[in-house]
Amino acid sequence: MYIRDLLNQGRVTVSCELFPPKLEEDIARTEEVVRRTAALKPDFISVTYGASGGTSKYTLRMVEYAESLGVTGLAHLTCAAHTKAEIGERLAMLRAHGIENVLALRGDIPENTDFPTPGHYRYASELVGEVRAFGGFCIGGACYPEGHVESPNIAEDLRHVREKVDAGCDFLTTQMYFDNNVLFRFLNRARSAGISVPILAGIMPVTNKKQIRRMVKLSGTNLTPRLLSILDRFGDDDAAMRQAGIDYATDQIVDLIANGVQGIHIYALNKPDIAESIIGNISHIIRVG
Numbered sequence: 001m002y003i004r005d006l007l008n009q010g011r012v013t014v015s016c017e018l019f020p021p022k023l024e025e026d027i028a029r030t031e032e033v034v035r036r037t038a039a040l041k042p043d044f045i046s047v048t049y050g051a052s053g054g055t056s057k058y059t060l061r062m063v064e065y066a067e068s069l070g071v072t073g074l075a076h077l078t079c080a081a082h083t084k085a086e087i088g089e090r091l092a093m094l095r096a097h098g099i100e101n102v103l104a105l106r107g108d109i110p111e112n113t114d115f116p117t118p119g120h121y122r123y124a125s126e127l128v129g130e131v132r133a134f135g136g137f138c139i140g141g142a143c144y145p146e147g148h149v150e151s152p153n154i155a156e157d158l159r160h161v162r163e164k165v166d167a168g169c170d171f172l173t174t175q176m177y178f179d180n181n182v183l184f185r186f187l188n189r190a191r192s193a194g195i196s197v198p199i200l201a202g203i204m205p206v207t208n209k210k211q212i213r214r215m216v217k218l219s220g221t222n223l224t225p226r227l228l229s230i231l232d233r234f235g236d237d238d239a240a241m242r243q244a245g246i247d248y249a250t251d252q253i254v255d256l257i258a259n260g261v262q263g264i265h266i267y268a269l270n271k272p273d274i275a276e277s278i279i280g281n282i283s284h285i286i287r288v289g
Helices: 024-038 056-068 084-096 124-134 154-167 180-192 209-219 225-234 238-258 272-281 283-288
Strands: 013-018 044-047 072-078 101-105 138-143 171-174 199-203 263-267
Touching (some): 013 024, 024 044, 024 056, 024 272, 044 056, 056 084, 072 084, 072 124, 101 124, 124 138, 124 154, 138 154, 154 171, 154 180, 171 263, 180 238, 199 238, 225 238, 238 263, 238 272, 238 283, 263 272
Parallel strands (some): 013 044, 013 263, 044 072, 101 138, 171 199, 199 263
16 A cells, blocks of 8 residues: 555554664564564554665565565665666566555765765655656655754755655655654744645654664754653663653654644664554554544
8 A cells, every 4th residue: 555545544643663684594583573563553664774775685575574464564765875777676676576665765875985976866856756757656755853964954954855755755754853842843844845745753762872872973863851861860771761761752742643743653673562562652642633
């Protein structure tokens, strides 16, 4: 099923994002993560592509497995490390396997390269246009409520988001953020800029102090004073941090839905128990939303 059709049903949707294993011997464990996540009945399961596409074959397997369990799958596709010809081959492979939904991203720039090299795409919007021209896919894209770490300012970043939508994006998913007011301001700016496609709120449950500090350093995302206090007080106790992180994410989602946001995307980090707790916490709220 095309995700754009799921998002146009006039109800709150909840989706989960997983990542593929690096090694073949880990695929069975990862498929168990997919199975447990699918049992939560999310509207779709998104699977990342891995650095430079090194685990892309496992992305395909995980998306196919989710589909076999009755859950719509979304395959990430990045272009920075691939030639245009290679992208065409990957799109043909996705189509051959019956995959209908693609999240089109630039991806990390390969080290020690003069990016973009000839035959490569420079921007995600170029990849979106290629996927749209190929045909047969619902296309998602990324957006950044606090601005992309490489953008000089918010206005410039929003211009690039608009370019992706104009190139053919059917929906957008935000990078993680921890202050809902940041999202609300971004949504207002996006709508004022003529961006009318559905925008899913990307929620990152914070359950590991070291991991989240590393993530926000790379992404440029800001931690709220409340979350900093939680990390300082509970970050060295795994059980306490897990509980506090789930509660923080739940509070974010409740506030979002109460204020009209209809797409919630949980960065589950291959932890179905955490996704299960959050989805359980909002099970009645989703129905009202």
